[in-house]
Amino acid sequence: MKIGIVGLAQSGKTTLFNALTGSQVDTTAFSGKVEAHRAIVHVPDDRLELLNDIFQPKKKVPAIVEYIDLGGLSTSEQKKSGFSDQFLGAIRLVDAILVVVRTFKNETIPHPANSLDSLRDFKNIEAEFVIADLSIVENRMDRLQRQMKSKKLDADVRELVFLEKCQTFLEDEKPLRLLDMSDEEELIVRGYQFLTQKPLIVVVNIDEDDIQNELEVLKPFQKVISGQNATMLCIAAQIEMEIQQLSENEANMFLQELGISESAMGRLIRASYDLLGLLSFFTVGSDEVRAWTIKRGIKAPQAAGAIHTDFERGFIRAEVVHYEDFISRKSLPRCKTDGVLRLEGKDYIVKDGDIINFRFAV
Ligand SMILES: Nc1nc2c(ncn2[C@@H]2O[C@H](COP(=O)(O)OP(=O)(O)OP(=O)(O)O)[C@@H](O)[C@H]2O)c(=O)[nH]1
Ligand SMILES: [Mg+2]
Structure with a gap:
């Protein structure tokens, strides 16, 4: 899954990118250029960790999300022509567009329109896309x-x-x-x-003081995005970026103190999975324990195709046990004798948390 971050100049795109990916791209100087930063994030998943503990494989492979900080986007007043070809080329390849708008106050960082109005900014950006x-x-x-x-x-x-x-x-x-x-x-x-037409994520970049006012801050956006394939959330990007650079223990302590239930990284990944209708299934074994991402509603052969096209072409059956059924037994043979490890055919619709072994012949 690829998510492209866009927004007006100095709205906090790179700060958010750092918060989401643990990167340390410089945000102190106004870049003003269209330079894309890219980073890959492992999707946090407790289930994968527990499977890893049980199977102790040589390799653990989490699902990944790629974030692309697509760089500055000026307001229409400042700009003569549309987006650069480079920008358009990059943004067309993403699975979802993340638009950052600013409500944080900071006198030393002027807003390109000289006033704060996050809804106006969002509408202007959307108008550019139109x-x-x-x-x-x-x-x-x-x-x-x-x-x-x-x-x-x-x-x-x-x-x-x-x-x-x-x-x-x-x-x-x-x-x-x-x-x-x-x-x-x-x-x-x-x-x-x-x-x-791309799925849309609106991130309102808020001040620390607004962390408890999420509903209020998002209210004006509700009407604009309703009926669209879109989601929105508030993130205090600056503080989240600083927290991201701490140790896990310290980070958790700070998040709790600030009243943030989960880091921006985790919240955004969950929101993206929901928005894009994605789910995870697992493959397990002594070599590798791995999480795979597919669309909801996909049948077993297509899910097999996410691993390898041969698996899809030569699909015979899938041996499936749900994570919850497995974890209470912690052994595949046990699952088999208890009847929770089933054989499923080509019409089986894969569920979130399925542990699957595909049988195929080519
Ligand atoms: N107070 C406050 N400052 C922020 C926040 N987010 C970003 N900033 C500051 O705003 C400035 C711009 O942040 P960037 O993340 O570089 O913004 P950008 O959208 O990437 O900017 P360009 O790439 O130049 O368009 C930096 O000085 C940040 O420290 C925030 O949530 N709160
Ligand atoms: Mg930037």
């Missing part, structure tokens, strides 16, 4: 129309009708997340990687 998508829609429409002059294919006609629908929608300044699409339209749209 414009970027609109330009893709219009370019594609031009090309299709030219192509259709010489040869009129049914598929092209249907695509054009769909693009007109997108165009009207975007011209009304609405993100495509709100557009109902047929199965066929979903297929057409997949190739475009529209920004306003």
Whole structure:
């Protein structure tokens, strides 16, 4: 899973990136450049730790999330043209867009619009995404129309009708997340990687004093993101970054003192899994204990495909025991005699926490 961090200049993107990844990228100087920082984070999962203790494998492999700090994004007033190709190229590849908006007060760090209004900032950023998508829609429409002059294919006609629908929608300044699409339209749209269709995470970068006011701070955003494939949370990025650099014991103590139930890293990963509809299953053995990430609703053969395409092609059966059933017995043979280790076929829908051994032949 790849998450791209965007936001106005000096909104705290890099600070948040550091808090989420334990990186130590410099945040003291105004960068002003579009430079992407990348880091990979291990998804914390107590279940994997316990499986590791039981199997004592040579290797433990957690699921991973990649964060990309995509760098500065100026307000439309300051900018003459749209996003740079480099920025667009990078953001089109992410699975979810994380927009950082600022409410923290700091006189020494001027806001690019010279006043604090996080909802306005969010709406401006979303408007930029709408414009970027609109330009893709219009370019594609031009090309299709030219192509259709010489040869009129049914598929092209249907695509054009769909693009007109997108165009009207975007011209009304609405993100495509709100557009109902047929199965066929979903297929057409997949190739475009529209920004306003990607799952969205809004992070309000708050002052330490606002940690207890999360609901109040988020209230204005509720209406804007409702009905969209989106989620939001408050993070006090500065203090979370500082805490991230402490030892685990000290970090926990500080979090507790501040009334933060879980670190930004853990909270954001959970929110992202929910938003993207992801779950984890496990493979176990003496060589390796490993967590895998897949979409909810996926059947056993496709889950096997996440490990290796051969596993999917040659899928025969899956031996499945749920983590909870396993952990109360701590032995696979025990699970078998107790009947909680089952054989499942190609229509089995994998559940969060399943421990699976795939049987396949190629
Ligand atoms: N008080 C306070 N200051 C913050 C917070 N987050 C970031 N800052 C400060 O704001 C400044 C900018 O933070 P960055 O994380 O570099 O912001 P950015 O969005 O990456 O900035 P650019 O990449 O230059 O656009 C730094 O001096 C941070 O220390 C916060 O939550 N509270
Ligand atoms: Mg930065």
